[in-house]
Amino acid sequence: MSEMSKSLLEMQNVSKEYNGNPVLKDVNFSLNAGEVLGLVGENGAGKSTLMNILFGMDVIHQTGGYGGKVLIDGQEVKFASPLDALKAGIGMVHQEFSLLPGFTAAENILLNREPENKSVLSLVFGDRANTIDRKDLQKQAIAAITKLGVQLDPDMLVSEMPVGHKQFTEISREISKSAIRLLVLDEPTAVLTEKEAEMLLKAIRNLADQGISVIFITHRLQEILDVCNKVVVMRDGRIIKELEAADTSIAEMAKLMVGREVSTDKPKQDHDERKISDKIVLSVNNLWVDMPGETVRDVNLEVRDGEILGIGGLAGQGKLGIPNGIMGLFPAGGKVTLNGSEIPLNNPRACLDSSLAFVSEDRRGVGLLLDESLEWNIAFPAMQIQNKFLKNYLGGLIKWRDQAAIKEVTEKYISQLQIKCTSSTQKAKELSGGNQQKICLAKAFALEPKLLFVSEPTRGIDIGAKALVLQALREYNRKNGVTIVMISSELEELRQICDRIAIITDGAVSGILPADRPSEDFGMLMVGKTKKEAM
Amino acid sequence: MRKEITSKDVRKFLSNNIVPIIFIVLCAVCIPVAGYTGQYLVDQIITRIVRNSFLVLSLLIPIMAGMGLNFGMTLGAMAGQIGLIFVTSWNIVSIPGLLLAAIIATPIAVVLGWFCGSMLNKAKGREMITSYMISFFMNGVYQLVVLYGMGPVIPLSNSRVILPRGYGVRNTIDLLSVRKSIDNFWAIRLFTDENGTGGITIPVLTFILIIALCLVIVWFRKTKIGQDMRAVGQDMEVAREAGIKVERTRILAIIISTVFAAYGMIIYLSNMGTLNTYNSHSQIGMFSIAALLVGGASVSKASIKNVFLGIILFHLMFILTPQAGRNLIGQAQIGEFFRVFVSYGVITLSLVLYEIRTRREKAESARNLALGQKQEEKA
Numbered sequence A: 001m002s003e004m005s006k007s008l009l010e011m012q013n014v015s016k017e018y019n020g021n022p023v024l025k026d027v028n029f030s031l032n033a034g035e036v037l038g039l040v041g042e043n044g045a046g047k048s049t050l051m052n053i054l055f056g057m058d059v060i061h062q063t064g065g066y067g068g069k070v071l072i073d074g075q076e077v078k079f080a081s082p083l084d085a086l087k088a089g090i091g092m093v094h095q096e097f098s099l100l101p102g103f104t105a106a107e108n109i110l111l112n113r114e115p116e117n118k119s120v121l122s123l124v125f126g127d128r129a130n131t132i133d134r135k136d137l138q139k140q141a142i143a144a145i146t147k148l149g150v151q152l153d154p155d156m157l158v159s160e161m162p163v164g165h166k167q168f169t170e171i172s173r174e175i176s177k178s179a180i181r182l183l184v185l186d187e188p189t190a191v192l193t194e195k196e197a198e199m200l201l202k203a204i205r206n207l208a209d210q211g212i213s214v215i216f217i218t219h220r221l222q223e224i225l226d227v228c229n230k231v232v233v234m235r236d237g238r239i240i241k242e243l244e245a246a247d248t249s250i251a252e253m254a255k256l257m258v259g260r261e262v263s264t265d266k267p268k269q270d271h272d273e274r275k276i277s278d279k280i281v282l283s284v285n286n287l288w289v290d291m292p293g294e295t296v297r298d299v300n301l302e303v304r305d306g307e308i309l310g311i312g313g314l315a316g317q318g319k320l321g322i323p324n325g326i327m328g329l330f331p332a333g334g335k336v337t338l339n340g341s342e343i344p345l346n347n348p349r350a351c352l353d354s355s356l357a358f359v360s361e362d363r364r365g366v367g368l369l370l371d372e373s374l375e376w377n378i379a380f381p382a383m384q385i386q387n388k389f390l391k392n393y394l395g396g397l398i399k400w401r402d403q404a405a406i407k408e409v410t411e412k413y414i415s416q417l418q419i420k421c422t423s424s425t426q427k428a429k430e431l432s433g434g435n436q437q438k439i440c441l442a443k444a445f446a447l448e449p450k451l452l453f454v455s456e457p458t459r460g461i462d463i464g465a466k467a468l469v470l471q472a473l474r475e476y477n478r479k480n481g482v483t484i485v486m487i488s489s490e491l492e493e494l495r496q497i498c499d500r501i502a503i504i505t506d507g508a509v510s511g512i513l514p515a516d517r518p519s520e521d522f523g524m525l526m527v528g529k530t531k532k533e534a535m
Numbered sequence B: 001m002r003k004e005i006t007s008k009d010v011r012k013f014l015s016n017n018i019v020p021i022i023f024i025v026l027c028a029v030c031i032p033v034a035g036y037t038g039q040y041l042v043d044q045i046i047t048r049i050v051r052n053s054f055l056v057l058s059l060l061i062p063i064m065a066g067m068g069l070n071f072g073m074t075l076g077a078m079a080g081q082i083g084l085i086f087v088t089s090w091n092i093v094s095i096p097g098l099l100l101a102a103i104i105a106t107p108i109a110v111v112l113g114w115f116c117g118s119m120l121n122k123a124k125g126r127e128m129i130t131s132y133m134i135s136f137f138m139n140g141v142y143q144l145v146v147l148y149g150m151g152p153v154i155p156l157s158n159s160r161v162i163l164p165r166g167y168g169v170r171n172t173i174d175l176l177s178v179r180k181s182i183d184n185f186w187a188i189r190l191f192t193d194e195n196g197t198g199g200i201t202i203p204v205l206t207f208i209l210i211i212a213l214c215l216v217i218v219w220f221r222k223t224k225i226g227q228d229m230r231a232v233g234q235d236m237e238v239a240r241e242a243g244i245k246v247e248r249t250r251i252l253a254i255i256i257s258t259v260f261a262a263y264g265m266i267i268y269l270s271n272m273g274t275l276n277t278y279n280s281h282s283q284i285g286m287f288s289i290a291a292l293l294v295g296g297a298s299v300s301k302a303s304i305k306n307v308f309l310g311i312i313l314f315h316l317m318f319i320l321t322p323q324a325g326r327n328l329i330g331q332a333q334i335g336e337f338f339r340v341f342v343s344y345g346v347i348t349l350s351l352v353l354y355e356i357r358t359r360r361e362k363a364e365s366a367r368n369l370a371l372g373q374k375q376e377e378k379a
Helices: A002-006 A047-055 A058-062 A082-087 A105-109 A120-125 A134-148 A163-176 A194-209 A221-227 A250-258 A321-326 A348-353 A363-367 A374-386 A403-416 A433-446 A463-480 A491-497 A519-526 B007-016 B018-034 B038-057 B060-064 B073-089 B094-121 B127-149 B181-185 B204-222 B224-234 B236-241 B246-272 B280-294 B304-329 B334-378
Strands: A007-018 A021-032 A036-040 A067-072 A090-093 A182-186 A213-217 A230-235 A238-244 A280-289 A296-304 A308-312 A332-338 A356-359 A390-393 A398-401 A451-455 A483-487 A500-505 A508-514 B172-174 B187-190 B200-203 B274-276
Touching (some): A007 A047, A021 A047, A036 A194, A047 A090, A047 A182, A047 A213, A105 A134, A134 A163, A163 A182, A163 A194, A194 A213, A194 A221, A213 A221, A221 A250, A250 A519, A280 A321, A280 A483, A296 A308, A296 A321, A296 A500, A308 A463, A321 A451, A348 A356, A348 A374, A356 A433, A374 A403, A403 A433, A433 A451, A433 A463, A463 A483, A463 A491, A491 A519, A508 A519, B018 B280, B038 B200, B038 B204, B038 B280, B038 B304, B060 B204, B060 B246, B073 B094, B073 B127, B073 B246, B073 B280, B094 B127, B094 B181, B181 B200, B181 B246, B200 B204, B204 B246, B204 B304, B224 B236, B224 B246, B236 B246, B246 B274, B280 B304, B304 B334
Parallel strands (some): A090 A182, A182 A213, A308 A483, A356 A451, A451 A483
Antiparallel strands (some): A230 A238, A280 A296, A280 A332, A390 A398, A500 A508, B172 B274
16 A cells, blocks of 8 residues: 555546547556656657646547546546646646747746735735736746756846757746646657757756656657656557666667557558669758748758658658748758759749649648639649640730630549549538548649659548548559659558658658568657667 | 947848938938027927827837737827816816816726727737727717717707807817916926027926826836736737736736826827817827837837837927928928828838848748757757
8 A cells, every 4th residue: 555655646547539539548557756757659649638638638528528547646636627737736848838938037937926026006906016026036936947957047038048948948937836746748858959858858857856756758769768767658549568667678669659560561562563763853952941840950862753752750850841841831941952953942933833743731721722613723723833724815915714624624633533522613612621632632733743742641531531542642653653752640651652761850861761661660760769779 | 348340230220220210310301401499499399298208108008918009099099088078168277177187088098998908809910900990980989979979968068169059079179278287387497588488398297297107117017917918918828828817918908008098198188288179089199109110119119218219209300391391392381291191101111120020030040940950060
């Protein structure tokens, strides 16, 4: 029993389903005071859902609650809101900073909990007319920073801070809340430089030594070994294994993370033993892209003529930033060469003019004109960019749409891609997600590009439609010899249709492997280890 | 340790202060052309500061709360005018009259401010255009009340205020009973000639009021509510997460601004001495905002310094241009023309510059990212 009373947090048989889809099954673990628990797993393994349950987030209550028990100090708790969790001494630092840029570190740390001085005027106007006690504010902020054990100037404006200091500010804010006992850090090192990450890990140990427990979610497995007492590996909503950090290795964790039951099988690919020429179509050198949440730091990549290149990696590592940066949708820099001629960056029109096309992951926002007909959606870019489907009069002074040609091409793609619709004049918004995605593809195909970027083509569409979309891409590649670069978070899907797969970690390519390599190899790359280092 | 001033710093300073610099240059050109004496100019500027600073100061708090330029201050001006109409009709004179006008105007301004603030909460991110349109809309309501309501519904009968037909308020109301009563309560006159005319007049009590309001604003920034407003102004979502009541805070900012605008309008009109029932309020919003922007403020940042610099430059311009126009081309109307043209021009320029600056900052952060990348590579 004494063992029991020591554990600060315990989860018993916790399960959760969204609309009948189980996302968490039978989760059991416990955490003692002053312990650091590493939580690892691929995207969608159920880590966030688990934390949402712990914090009593609205999204859990709105979808029918959860099964099993959460115990704190041996007592069952059911938090109605994150505020309740806070009262019980649980704090969380999210991946996105929630800091005010024009406030100093100290002001941010004690935001809305500022120490106040009463004055005569507060008798008239109420408590909000209290003045803020700057000295005490400073003192409390410094106390929190010291507790964390990092270097941080309390008077520095957040807007002038390096990313690492922002992270420290955020953590200090959680610590400054009285009675903090358990701190959840969601990928705190993802945005940090190596040195900053080192400092943070030290700070985590520091907190643990002061009796504060930490749940540390990360994709960098080395950090788990460095700082955690134990590790919980999750996959497909289950805890696959609980390990002592001292007796495990990166290889073991990586294997547990990605290793599916089917992983030993060869991916189901009709590798038609085709030869890919060595000719380089597109080469990318030192690309950086400032896309929020998907920052690309330094990508070097070569795409061969006629291949399908997959780009994979965990969310937030920068894989989505690559096509968005090259196509000029986000500020970017570096050098991109297509067939020997350089493509100017930050200029979407120039990219389209040089026969690149892009199917965006944001199909409703960027990809489609939702209120327009399918004909318009498919023909519009080609009309705009390449003057297709236009009839010229008066030597090109007057251009009229060639409605017949537009209808013809739309119907061609509708039958080719098996788009389910009532007619070619139906509005795009009336279609299902999968069919909308096919319209996006048709739109890009109508441009007849030499190289096509496809970003997350199967996101949010059902399995049947997925297969059709992938099939369409493969056929387009085989028949027309168009080079395709496909970005996807689903490794298995990439392995099905790609020739080679590049894995992006921390905004750079961590490795490129042929698609028929076992998925553990890709898993190793995803967690930021080249094969050699991990051994 | 002296910091090296590079050409980049100079360019940055110029581009950040382009509006005040243009005005300083224009004024410097106009002063010799107009040919006024220094004494006259100083006296005129003091008058303008007395008249306008309360109004312009009322704009500061919504800017702090991230709601941009409060075109809705017109609502406060209406409230102030209604207060003045009442006291003139009841024949209450001098300072007690102005005090009563302020007391009447306060609840009206609070209600109007609350209405405007609630509307703006429904149009987050488009506060300026919304508050501008609200001021037009409320102008209609104001006209309805003043033109048809006063007399039959709201019992007012004084023939100095009400039209001869028995209802509706006159086009212009003479405010002789309260004219300059604050200014003359304690005025110091300097450099007067033998007849006791000319020279510079300093209305001490009005200045005390203005300084008091400045102190209130400084104090306000240090309070909890002021801190909350700054937080809300920077990022509503972050503030909300920290438990700050965002909507309430924003409504409060507009209410405070509207009430100050009402007081400002009372001071302004008592200095002028006449009330243009149907026009005064609609112009005052535009001119106050233009003055603030001329002082170097932007949509997101404004200080007390901007208020006074702005009033001095903006009004100096209008004192000078009619005379300069007459001396140059024999036309004095050019001054009035200039006034309107410049106000709208300045507001447009500031809005555009604000956008450009935001975009440039974004580009700069992207460049820094690239730079950091290069440094890391070197290391």
